[in-house]
Amino acid sequence: MARLPVYLRALTLLIERGVATASSEDLAVAAGVNSAKLRKDLSYLGSYGTRGVGYDVEYLRYQIAREIGLTQDWPVAIVGLGNLGQALANYAGFGTRGFRVAALLDVDPDRIGRDFGGVVVRHLDELADLVDEHDISIGVVTTPGPVAQQVADRLVGSGVTSILNFAPAVITVPSGVDVRKVDLSIELQILAYHEQRKSMAGALHPGLDIDVVAQVVAP
Amino acid sequence: MARLPVYLRALTLLIERGVATASSEDLAVAAGVNSAKLRKDLSYLGSYGTRGVGYDVEYLRYQIAREIGLTQDWPVAIVGLGNLGQALANYAGFGTRGFRVAALLDVDPDRIGRDFGGVVVRHLDELADLVDEHDISIGVVTTPGPVAQQVADRLVGSGVTSILNFAPAVITVPSGVDVRKVDLSIELQILAYHEQRKSMAGALHPGLDIDVVAQVVAP
DNA sequence: CGGATTTTGTTCTCCCGTTCACAAACTCCT
DNA sequence: AGGAGTTTGTGAACGGGAGAACAAAATCCG
Numbered sequence: 001m002a003r004l005p006v007y008l009r010a011l012t013l014l015i016e017r018g019v020a021t022a023s024s025e026d027l028a029v030a031a032g033v034n035s036a037k038l039r040k041d042l043s044y045l046g047s048y049g050t051r052g053v054g055y056d057v058e059y060l061r062y063q064i065a066r067e068i069g070l071t072q073d074w075p076v077a078i079v080g081l082g083n084l085g086q087a088l089a090n091y092a093g094f095g096t097r098g099f100r101v102a103a104l105l106d107v108d109p110d111r112i113g114r115d116f117g118g119v120v121v122r123h124l125d126e127l128a129d130l131v132d133e134h135d136i137s138i139g140v141v142t143t144p145g146p147v148a149q150q151v152a153d154r155l156v157g158s159g160v161t162s163i164l165n166f167a168p169a170v171i172t173v174p175s176g177v178d179v180r181k182v183d184l185s186i187e188l189q190i191l192a193y194h195e196q197r198k199s200m201a202g203a204l205h206p207g208l209d210i211d212v213v214a215q216v217v218a219p
Numbered sequence: 220m221a222r223l224p225v226y227l228r229a230l231t232l233l234i235e236r237g238v239a240t241a242s243s244e245d246l247a248v249a250a251g252v253n254s255a256k257l258r259k260d261l262s263y264l265g266s267y268g269t270r271g272v273g274y275d276v277e278y279l280r281y282q283i284a285r286e287i288g289l290t291q292d293w294p295v296a297i298v299g300l301g302n303l304g305q306a307l308a309n310y311a312g313f314g315t316r317g318f319r320v321a322a323l324l325d326v327d328p329d330r331i332g333r334d335f336g337g338v339v340v341r342h343l344d345e346l347a348d349l350v351d352e353h354d355i356s357i358g359v360v361t362t363p364g365p366v367a368q369q370v371a372d373r374l375v376g377s378g379v380t381s382i383l384n385f386a387p388a389v390i391t392v393p394s395g396v397d398v399r400k401v402d403l404s405i406e407l408q409i410l411a412y413h414e415q416r417k418s419m420a421g422a423l424h425p426g427l428d429i430d431v432v433a434q435v436v437a438p
Numbered sequence: 439c440g441g442a443t444t445t446t447g448t449t450c451t452c453c454c455g456t457t458c459a460c461a462a463a464c465t466c467c468t
Numbered sequence: 469a470g471g472a473g474t475t476t477g478t479g480a481a482c483g484g485g486a487g488a489a490c491a492a493a494a495t496c497c498g
Contacts, residue, residue: 002405002409004408004412005402005404005405005408005409006389006405008408009387009389009404009405010389023444023445023446024445024446025445030389031389032389032391034486034487036486036487036488036489037485037486037487039445039446039447039448040447040448040485040486040487042446042447043446043447043448047446047447049445049446049447050445050446050493050494050495051444051445051446051447051492051493051494051495052443052444052445052446052493052494052495052496053444053445053446053494053495054444054445054446055446067412068408068411068412068415069411069412069414069415070408070411074407074411074414076407083305083306083307083309083310084303084306084310086302086306087302087303087305087306088302088403090302091302091303091403093387093404094404097404097407097408098408098411099404099407099411137414138407138410138411138414161414161417162410162411162413162414163410164403164406164407164410168228168312170225170228170229170249170250170251172251176417178410178413178414180406180409180410182401182403182406183224184307184310184383184401185224185228185312185313185316185318186221186224186225186228187383187399187401188293188295188316188318188357188383189223189224189227189287189289189316189317190221190224190399191357191381191382191383191397191399192287192288192289192293192317192318192357192381193223193286193287193288194381194397195288195293195356195357195380195381195397196287196288198380198395242474242475242476243475243476243477244475253456253457255456255457255458255459256455256456256457258475258476258477258478259455259456259457259477259478261476261477262476262477262478266476266477268475268476268477269463269464269465269475269476270462270463270464270465270474270475270476270477271463271464271465271466271473271474271475271476272464272465272474272475272476273474273475273476274476
């Protein structure tokens with residue numbers, strides 16, 4: 001389930017606050033979901049709650065981390081050391097969440113050899129060796145859109161079986177390989193779409209703006 | 220619909236390739252979706268296709284851009300000039316997609332006054348003035364998790380009605396305000412979950428690894 | 439010790455999105 | 469001009485996830 005990481009974060013937050021036990025309702029609020037949905041999700045992992053009491057926060061957190069596979073550290077390769085790639089390479093929160101930047105790749109001679117957070121940028125041609133050496137199965141693509149597909153092909157060819165794609169392009173991979181896409185422009189465009197709707201709502205009923213808005217904002 | 224931006228990108232790609240007309244099947248492949256779904260989505264905007272021919276790529280692209288609201292430029296404020304905030308501030312692809320970095324905010328004295336892509340970082344206290352001055356309705360949060368909520372509160376208080384949240388935290392806002400969340404760790408954890416499953420599939424059937432994998436990879 | 443209370447785990451229903459499938463509409467070729 | 473071939477737009481069936489609701493289980497308190 002795609003919501004397990006959200007629950008994991010909520011649990012970590014509660015642990016930091018010193019909470020020892022929490023009901024599904026508490027967790028649901030912290031994770032921003034419905035409590036019934038949360039209970040159903042957790043029931044897939046097993047019966048880790050106690051009726052009348054709630055969930056042992058620490059224990060549940062371990063079980064979810066175990067389910068996700070975060071009891072081990074996942075080595076990650078980042079391809080494309082542009083603005084975003086550099087930001088990710090320097091991102092400290094990486095290591096605290098079960099991941100480790102094991103390799104940085106680029107083709108620009110100006111970038112090769114530079115050091116980000118203790119890892120040196122290597123040429124993309126060395127990808128296969130590095131994947132093999134560090135047992136990397138997850139690749140992050142932060143290249144320009146036009147080369148994203150061929151980078152993905154090389155990642156897959158080197159043995160990577162999961163790709164996180166930040167490039168503005170649709171990439172296709174063989175079955176058995178997972179791809180997730182994060183696209184800043186698309187997210188912003190979705191927001192813009194809603195923004196436009198908001199401003200149109202007022203324009204459609206001139207003179208009624210205030211009443212309409214008031215109903216929408218505080219129903 | 221959240222898929223319109225994807226179609227928009229696919230159409231832009233086809234235009235760059237010099238394609239003048241495309242069938243729903245062509246578009247669906249370029250966008251990575253099912254053709255029936257794409258046709259149904261487009262039918263909500265109106266009848267912009269011609270039976271037996273397909274869609275006029277240029278015309279359709281304009282109609283979708285218009286629907287999303289990209290005929291205007293959206294000024295955006297970025298709060299938090301850490302690694303990620305700096306990367307976004309320098310991101311050139313911003314402007315080409317209907318958005319403009321209108322304000323950069325932080326509270327760190329070392330960052331205030333610095334210039335990213337022609338925009339100077341200002342103190343967060345000036346937020347309301349800048350939002351007002353530039354007519355900003357979209358805010359991007361790239362702060363550490365613990366302060367994300369209060370930054371969001373200040374954004375909303377200043378008149379921002381759409382927030383793109385990169386901070387690893389759940390933020391709550393009044394109804395009428397839209398929030399979208401992008402979380403690197405969660406995406407990676409979802410990939411890790413699938414990775415773990417992949418490696419377990421082999422372990423469950425020792426001796427059959429090769430056959431099983433072969434079936435999964437090339438069915 | 440037993441009833442009241444809390445909270446989980448699960449069943450059931452509903453609703454929305456996806457996909458199939460086909461008629462209508464348009465082009466092309468003879 | 470007319471039939472063959474394409475492709476859109478949409479009605480209908482399907483599937484799955486979301487939430488309400490409730491029984492089972494545990495604690496608390498008199």
